[in-house]
Amino acid sequence: MAMPRSPAFLAATTCGSRERCGNDPRGLARLRSLVITVTTSRERAVGMASNKGGIAQLAPVNTDNVHQRVYMQMRQAIMSGKFRPGETLTLRPLAAALGTSVIPARDAVLRLVTERALENHRRSVRVPLLALEELRDVERYRILLESEAAALAAARASDDDLLAIEQASARAEKAYRSNKIERFLVANQEFHFAVYAAAHSDLLQSIIEKLWLQVGPHLGALVDSMRESDLSEIVDLAHHQELVRALKARDADGARAALAADLEDSTDVYRPYRDGDVAVHG
Known part of the structure; x- marks a missing residue:
């Protein structure tokens, strides 16, 4: 456009x-x-x-x-x-x-x-108002590219990379346990990008960042609809844990599957809302 x-x-x-x-x-x-x-x-x-x-x-x-x-x-x-x-x-x-x-x-x-x-x-x-189909496209490409980054990270991550990933995962879990929704979204982003940085592909990471620029505001809108919710009822950290295990085991297929499953599940959490005739969700 x-x-x-x-x-x-x-x-x-x-x-x-x-x-x-x-x-x-x-x-x-x-x-x-x-x-x-x-x-x-x-x-x-x-x-x-x-x-x-x-x-x-x-x-x-x-x-x-x-x-x-x-x-x-x-x-x-x-x-x-x-x-x-x-x-x-x-x-x-x-x-x-x-x-x-x-x-x-x-x-x-x-x-x-x-x-x-x-x-x-x-x-x-x-900030753009994206139609529902545009957001679905973003999620589709995120799954393809971010799961590939996870597979590359399994092969390329250094010990320092793995430590950074584990620390980011711990921060996300802490925010999750305390039901701090906004803090969890920030920690979740840090966790994902610690994984993508471990892929050591500047080109792939730059493309992923552009997709997050599209979806980020809709995650913010998600926060507005979740303020009275319990994170444990709508978010499952099992995929994060599976991803960390796969990365430490140098299991590229396992890392790819865990990341894809995490993104697929997250799309079910997003709650659409409307601004006029424009469907917006995170």
């Missing part, structure tokens, strides 16, 4: 420089009005930054290599479900939450739009 670039975030390319449009009052006014389409009131910006959306869960970044750090934190926030499907992002509250200027935030947003993690919507950007 084509992702048209929003003038709201590409205004700098409209004039290119002050020299090119500085002598054109209309061009200069246009440049100023299109640079960012966000709330100009400081009070409203602070209010939006303090809401309960994904922006409120971001933390200020270290100013070293700030553009990359802003991008990585936003990327991680999307993958771990801190943003919800359809949630709109505006630049000033986003930059304020990250403790940076608007420019690094804008650049990160543009990168995430090209990765389909965000999409242009009117004069702003939002």
Whole structure:
């Protein structure tokens, strides 16, 4: 699906420089009005930054290599479900939450739009609303690629890799036992990516990350529907345990099967909900 670039975030390319449009009052006014389409009131910006959306869960970044750090934190926030499907992002509250200027935030947003993690919507950007069939496609490809990564990890994992996997598994189990749903989702992601890192395939991991960028917000929506639930009734950690055993035994087929079973079971847990006519689930 084509992702048209929003003038709201590409205004700098409209004039290119002050020299090119500085002598054109209309061009200069246009440049100023299109640079960012966000709330100009400081009070409203602070209010939006303090809401309960994904922006409120971001933390200020270290100013070293700030553009990359802003991008990585936003990327991680999307993958771990801190943003919800359809949630709109505006630049000033986003930059304020990250403790940076608007420019690094804008650049990160543009990168995430090209990765389909965000999409242009009117004069702003939002987290995509995926149709039910699109989500099913994502889950289908996740099973194919992530189970292959698990098989590669069984053959390639170092002792340090296996230790990191076991530690991530223990964190997920701790969150599970204490029924901390949001903490469990984060720990679950850490466990999965510890396995994928052990495959030592940068290409495969980058593809898997792009799929998680698609499904992450729907995992966040899942949290909203599970707040009163008991994790033990809807999540079974047996597949994690089987996967760890297979990896330690260097059993590629067993690792592949355990990972595929874990993902297949997780799709049964996802509870669809609707936003208008758009079916969304995690």
